Each structure stands twice: as structure tokens, then as C-alpha cells.
Amino acid sequence: MFTLKNEKARQFWAGVRAELPLLVGVFPFGMIYGALALNAGLSKSAAQMMSSIVFAGSSQFVAAQLIHESAPGLVIVLTIVVVNLRHMLYSASLAPYLASLSTRWKTLLAYLLTDEAYAPTILHYERNGVQPFGHWFLLGAGLALWSTWQASTALGIFLGAAIPDSWSLDFALPLTFIAMVVPVLKGRPYVAAALSAGAVALLAHALPFKLGLILAALTGIAVGTALETRETRKGGAL
Amino acid sequence: MNIWLVMLLGGLVTFGMRFSLIYLFGRFQVPETMRRALHYVPPAVLSAIIAPELFLSDGVLNVSLGNTRLLAGLAAVLTAWFSRNTLVTILAGMAVLLALQYWM
Incomplete structure (x- = not known):
């Protein structure tokens, strides 16, 4: 039994270690979230709880922005769904390595499954294959990220409370989105997706219930996907 | 809609998407x-x-x-x-x- 216990601990701490370099980027991001969520009009407890209930960085920023704009609840939930859809891919990709676990383990690990926990974990799994205690690696990576995210949110809320309204800090949210979107524009379909979504958002701005946002997002996704499909067909590659 | 209800629903669907294919392994492909x-x-x-x-x-x-x-x-x-x-x-x-x- 001694060696089994060691193997669990070994996998767990390997997960924590693999997560450490990512935490350097996560910590300031969590602080920015905390400060901006507060500024967007969320209460301290709501801003903090969103980090543990939703626990998905970019969708939390988007939700804070929509709450600031007094968007209807259903539109906010729908937007969170669209922004977090990619987690289904992570779920599918990790599934073969977690297939033998109990539902309780699957539930816990699914809750901890974020971009930053997925990235080092899938690398580890692809390198080592299915291992008896491989799920402890994801647990280590996930918990390291989870605790860092909660702590950095709290610090951000603490600091954000000290920033006066006259600093126009609400504008830091769209600026954060600009910082997120520009690096992903790595080809014509991406630029087209961004431009068409932006244009539709302006044209459809007057639609009730912030439906313009959903319409614009779906347009951008459709335009990008269609262009990529056409380019791959034309190029013949892949 | 109450902000707590929005967060709860947003959290539930996010968890649901993370859980979905781990749970349905082998029965559904993206x-x-x-x-x-x-x-x-x-x-x-x-x-x-x-x-x-x-x-x-x-x-x-x-x-x-x-x-x-x-x-x-x-x-x-x-x-x-x-x-x-x-x-x-x-x-x-x-x-x-x-x-x-x-x-x-």
C-alpha cells in the first residue's frame, strides 16, 4: 500500500508542479477580474462567489461586463454557454483517460477542468498513456489553479474597492477583451469573424434584451467557420 | 433575473459541459x-x-x-x-x- 500512496502523491505533486508556470499569468488575471467585477457593479460576495461557482476566467469577465450593462439574466447565461462551449472539447479529449473512475471522481475533476488545468494534463496523459493514478495529476493541477484563482480574485476585490470611480475603470473590461482578442487573430477567417461580429453588434445594438450580442456572436462564428471551410477546400491541405 | 440565480445557472451549464463527455465517454463524438x-x-x-x-x-x-x-x-x-x-x-x-x- 505504501507504494500506491506514493504514486498518488507523486502524480498529484507532478500536476501541481506542471501548473506552476501557468499560475504566474493566472494570478494577475484573477486580480484584474476581482477589481473589474466590483467596478462593474457586482457586490464583493457575488464577485468572489462567481470565481468558485462559474470558475471560468473569460466567461466571468464577460458576465461582469453584461451585468454592468444590465443585460437580462437569460442572455448572460446564454453568453456564458457560448463562451464556455470549448470545455466540451476538453471533456471529450480527457474522457478516455478518466473512463474507469467513479462518478464522484468524474464530478470533482469536471468541476476543476479549466483551460489552464487541461493544457498541462493532456500533455502529461499523451506522454504517459493511461496510468492507474493519472487522475491525481489533474487533481493537483486543478486544485493549484482553483486556489490561486480564489486568492487572486479576493486580492483584486480588496484592491478594486480602493479605486475611485473617476478613474473610469469600467473601460478596463473592454480593454481586457481587446488584449484577449488581438492575439487570436492569426489568419483571415479569424479577422473576418471579429469584424463581422463587431459590425453586426453595432447594427443590431437597438434590439431588445441585448439579443444583438448573441446575433453578432453567432454571425462571427458562422463567418469564420465558413471561410475556413472554403480555404481548406481550396487549398486542399488538411 | 436575480444575479445569484444567473451565476448559479451559468455555473451549472459550465459544469455540465465539462462533465458531459467525460461522463458519456464512447457514446458521443464532437x-x-x-x-x-x-x-x-x-x-x-x-x-x-x-x-x-x-x-x-x-x-x-x-x-x-x-x-x-x-x-x-x-x-x-x-x-x-x-x-x-x-x-x-x-x-x-x-x-x-x-x-x-x-x-x-
Whole structure:
């Protein structure tokens, strides 16, 4: 039994270690979230709880922005769904390595499954294959990220409370989105997706219930996907 | 809708998506089109939020040098392009906005 216990601990701490370099980027991001969520009009407890209930960085920023704009609840939930859809891919990709676990383990690990926990974990799994205690690696990576995210949110809320309204800090949210979107524009379909979504958002701005946002997002996704499909067909590659 | 209910629903669906295919392993495959479409979610959603923030003043299209948020946003786009750094981009955009608000 001694060696089994060691193997669990070994996998767990390997997960924590693999997560450490990512935490350097996560910590300031969590602080920015905390400060901006507060500024967007969320209460301290709501801003903090969103980090543990939703626990998905970019969708939390988007939700804070929509709450600031007094968007209807259903539109906010729908937007969170669209922004977090990619987690289904992570779920599918990790599934073969977690297939033998109990539902309780699957539930816990699914809750901890974020971009930053997925990235080092899938690398580890692809390198080592299915291992008896491989799920402890994801647990280590996930918990390291989870605790860092909660702590950095709290610090951000603490600091954000000290920033006066006259600093126009609400504008830091769209600026954060600009910082997120520009690096992903790595080809014509991406630029087209961004431009068409932006244009539709302006044209459809007057639609009730912030439906313009959903319409614009779906347009951008459709335009990008269609262009990529056409380019791959034309190029013949892949 | 109450903000707590929004967060609870948002958290539930997010968890549901994370849990879905781990739980349904072997019984469902992600279609190729959806796999492809997911790459375009971040640029589409984020741009749909950014554009009105920059181009509209009180709900009206405002493309002029008097629109400080548009100018600050463009400065942030350039900064993001060259720096690829979130914090630097936010600081540059905020600095331009506050400077313009101060001088105009």
C-alpha cells in the first residue's frame, strides 16, 4: 500500500508542479477580474462567489461586463454557454483517460477542468498513456489553479474597492477583451469573424434584451467557420 | 433575473459541459463542424462586446476625434498587437483614455 500512496502523491505533486508556470499569468488575471467585477457593479460576495461557482476566467469577465450593462439574466447565461462551449472539447479529449473512475471522481475533476488545468494534463496523459493514478495529476493541477484563482480574485476585490470611480475603470473590461482578442487573430477567417461580429453588434445594438450580442456572436462564428471551410477546400491541405 | 440565480445557472451549464463527455465517454463524438466553429467563439463574442463599447456614445454611432473611448481602444489594439501582453494593453488603453479626458 505504501507504494500506491506514493504514486498518488507523486502524480498529484507532478500536476501541481506542471501548473506552476501557468499560475504566474493566472494570478494577475484573477486580480484584474476581482477589481473589474466590483467596478462593474457586482457586490464583493457575488464577485468572489462567481470565481468558485462559474470558475471560468473569460466567461466571468464577460458576465461582469453584461451585468454592468444590465443585460437580462437569460442572455448572460446564454453568453456564458457560448463562451464556455470549448470545455466540451476538453471533456471529450480527457474522457478516455478518466473512463474507469467513479462518478464522484468524474464530478470533482469536471468541476476543476479549466483551460489552464487541461493544457498541462493532456500533455502529461499523451506522454504517459493511461496510468492507474493519472487522475491525481489533474487533481493537483486543478486544485493549484482553483486556489490561486480564489486568492487572486479576493486580492483584486480588496484592491478594486480602493479605486475611485473617476478613474473610469469600467473601460478596463473592454480593454481586457481587446488584449484577449488581438492575439487570436492569426489568419483571415479569424479577422473576418471579429469584424463581422463587431459590425453586426453595432447594427443590431437597438434590439431588445441585448439579443444583438448573441446575433453578432453567432454571425462571427458562422463567418469564420465558413471561410475556413472554403480555404481548406481550396487549398486542399488538411 | 436575480444575479445569484444567473451565476448559479451559468455555473451549472459550465459544469455540465465539462462533465458531459467525460461522463458519456464512447457514446458521443464532437462533430467536426462544431470543433471547427469553436475556434471562432473568442474573436466573435469578444468583438461583439468591444465594438459597441468603442463606437457608440449613449447608444449613437460616434466616429470622431471627440470619442475618447474609440481612440483609447485603438491605442489598446496597437499595444496588444505589438506587446501581446494583457496588463500592458490595459495600462496603455487606460493611460490614453485618462489623458484624453484630462486634456479634452
